[in-house]
Amino acid sequence: MSLLLDHKPLVVGVAGGTGAGKTTVAHAIMEAVGLERVAVLPEDAYYREYRHLSEGERTEINWDHPDAIEVDLLLDHLRALLAGQPIARPVYDFAAYARAPETIPVQPRPVVLLEGILIYVDPRVRALCDVKVFVDTDADLRFIRRLRRDVTERGRTMESVVGQYLATVRPMHVAFVEPTKRFADIIVPEGGENQVAIELLRSAMLHSLAQRTDPPDAR
Numbered sequence: 001m002s003l004l005l006d007h008k009p010l011v012v013g014v015a016g017g018t019g020a021g022k023t024t025v026a027h028a029i030m031e032a033v034g035l036e037r038v039a040v041l042p043e044d045a046y047y048r049e050y051r052h053l054s055e056g057e058r059t060e061i062n063w064d065h066p067d068a069i070e071v072d073l074l075l076d077h078l079r080a081l082l083a084g085q086p087i088a089r090p091v092y093d094f095a096a097y098a099r100a101p102e103t104i105p106v107q108p109r110p111v112v113l114l115e116g117i118l119i120y121v122d123p124r125v126r127a128l129c130d131v132k133v134f135v136d137t138d139a140d141l142r143f144i145r146r147l148r149r150d151v152t153e154r155g156r157t158m159e160s161v162v163g164q165y166l167a168t169v170r171p172m173h174v175a176f177v178e179p180t181k182r183f184a185d186i187i188v189p190e191g192g193e194n195q196v197a198i199e200l201l202r203s204a205m206l207h208s209l210a211q212r213t214d215p216p217d218a219r
Helices: 022-033 071-082 123-128 139-153 158-183 195-213
Strands: 010-016 038-042 087-093 098-106 111-115 131-136 186-189
Touching (some): 010 158, 022 111, 038 071, 131 158, 139 158
Parallel strands (some): 010 131
Antiparallel strands (some): 087 098
């Protein structure tokens, strides 16, 4: 069933390296335009199914490589929302290395927010983004944030976090994430710590929405 929207949704991408502060910036955007007006598509929900792999093979998964994301499904869902159709967004169970049985219903909204480290790698996804934001934070700060998160929230050891960072996270950032910064329309230095940049981004978002919703004679 399609829902008729007055205007084509505004698609906003928020990219940047792990620990850059993307979530904080994304939340600022949602608060600025209103949570009820935003459909959220986190890239983390679209990891591929790895349930069939052995324990040994699972340790070799490179979560930071573009091939780990099922981009075609992400594109299908994004295009459906743009066409006014609701979607069933996946929920990824990292403990099972697969998608959970349950899904999250997402209705079409005036704003579609894409968030993830690799969303600008695929030119098909980039082409659908009306506003491309890149959160640019120094590598040492990003690593500290990731280390703190993985140790306190995910029960990882410091050694395992450092090993993964050196083996895959940093090389993949250099190879795939950092080069996509050149596609950004807006670069937010230091992520959520940069209140000036976030306020400017909020203003730009509200202006873009007003341009889409106001009748021509009201501008």
